[in-house]
Amino acid sequence: MQIGIFSVGDLTVDPTNGREPTEHERIKAMVTIAKKAEEVGLDVFATGEHHNPPFVAPANPTVLLAHIAAQTERLILSTSTTLITTNDPVRLAEDYAYLQHLADGRVDLMMGRGNTAPVYPWFGKDIAQGLSLAIENYHLLHKLWRETDVDWEGRFRTPLTAFTSTPRPLDDVPPFVWHGSIRSPEIAEQAAFYGDGFFANNIFWPKEHYIRLINLYRERFAHYGHGTPEQAIVGLGGQVFMRKNSQDAVDEFRPYFDNAPVYGHGPSLEDFTAQTPLTVGSPQEVIEKTLTFREFFGDYQRQLFLMDHAGLPLKTVLEQLDLLGEEVVPVLREEFAKRTPAGVPDAPTHAGLLAARDAEQKEATV
Structure with missing residues (x-):
């Protein structure tokens, strides 16, 4: 089980004192938070992609993630999300392969369509074509990471003739891809088709909605021959705010x-x-509620928490990370390990994907 945090990079007024951080302060705070995540023993730091106020999450996440990669050693760096609809797949193939080299493989991506309608026309796209863009653009990206001298023609960009994206993925193993969705069965289907991961960012709606999406993904994952439904790769979102005393957490x-x-x-x-994964209370309450997620969604591989939002000051966020790393994560890891049946795959890493690739190649030559 990989446990980490994700940031949406919002610029929000602190309602307790009326102060709004500057863009510079918020950007630097995200770097500090990522470094703190590694310090307290988390596995993943993920950042969203935004192009509009009130967010300072990077328009090109590779810039922030490369900066963090240079200051960390173990942390997996991810996106939450990369906009597959408004970005050019050729540029994505190049940028994230380059980042993968800089970070020695500690990189994966979460693909998403974005939920801010004005972004589409800013990049010459039509939101009504969002699903079609997501499907076509990812098909091309997937191909560019696995093939050279690519000939390709589609609806939404100029054709390619004998094109090879450079640099090639590290060790010829593309970054692992999660497909993020909060509402679209088509995205669950897309993730299943490629055998990729499905990330249900279940932070806003009741669990019943996400149970349907995740079950669909698991069923279609098996349908396409990638393994059993239980072997599908699932990630979940969450939100927590903790203090030693539960009522103190609620009041604050x-x-x-x-x-x-x-x-x-x-x-x-x-x-x-009561209706969503948000937990406000003691570390023990966070542990208890998080452990119920597998009862609803099945065994899963990645849990990301949203912690640095809504105007919370940096000092408070860092205190939250201390509690998460010291009191919550060790217990969650132990409990998930005890409860996960044999045959459920580990969370994907570059080393794991490389070993699987080499094993397949060795078997093919026997």
Whole structure:
């Protein structure tokens, strides 16, 4: 089980003092948070891609992730998400292969369509074609990482003739890809077709919606011959806020929740925690609720928590990471290890993918 954090890079006023961090402060804070994640023993840091206020998450995540790669040794660096709809697949193939080399393989991607309608026309795209763009663009990206001298023609970009993307993926093993979705069965189908991972960022809606999406992905993963439904690669989102004392956590987090740009001024904190993965309380409460996720969604490989949002000051976020690393993650790892049946695959890593590739090649020559 890989456990980590993801950031949406929002610029939000702290409702307790009216202060909004500058763009510079928020960008530097994301670097500090990533380094802290490695320090406390987390496995993954992921960043979103945004092109509009109120976000400073990078328009090109490879810039931030390369900077973090140079200052870390073990942390897996991911996106959450890379916009497969408005980015050129050729550029994605080049940029992320380059990042993969710089980070010695500690890179994977989460593909997504994006949920901000104005972004599409900014890049000359039509949101009504979002699904078609996601399917065609990823098909090309997948091909570019695995083939040279590519001849290709599609609907949404100029044709390619005898094109080879450079640099080639590290060890000729492309970065592992997760397909992120909060609502679209077509994306679950796409992930299953390629045998890629499916990341259900289940932080807003009740679990029943995501159970349907994940079950569809598992069924189609098996249909396409990649393994049993239980061997499908699943990731989940989550949100936590902790203090040693549960009521202290609720009292401190309530003004941030009530004024958050996404869900503020909507459901109450109590209703939202009852209906979604959000956990506000003690470390033990976070452990208990997170362990219930596999009861609903089956065994899974990656758990990412959203922690640096809604105007929370950097000092508070770093305190949260200390609690997560010291009191929550060791217990979660132990409990997940005990409860995961034999035959459920580990979370993908570059080393694991390379070993699997070499084993397949060796078997083919016997």
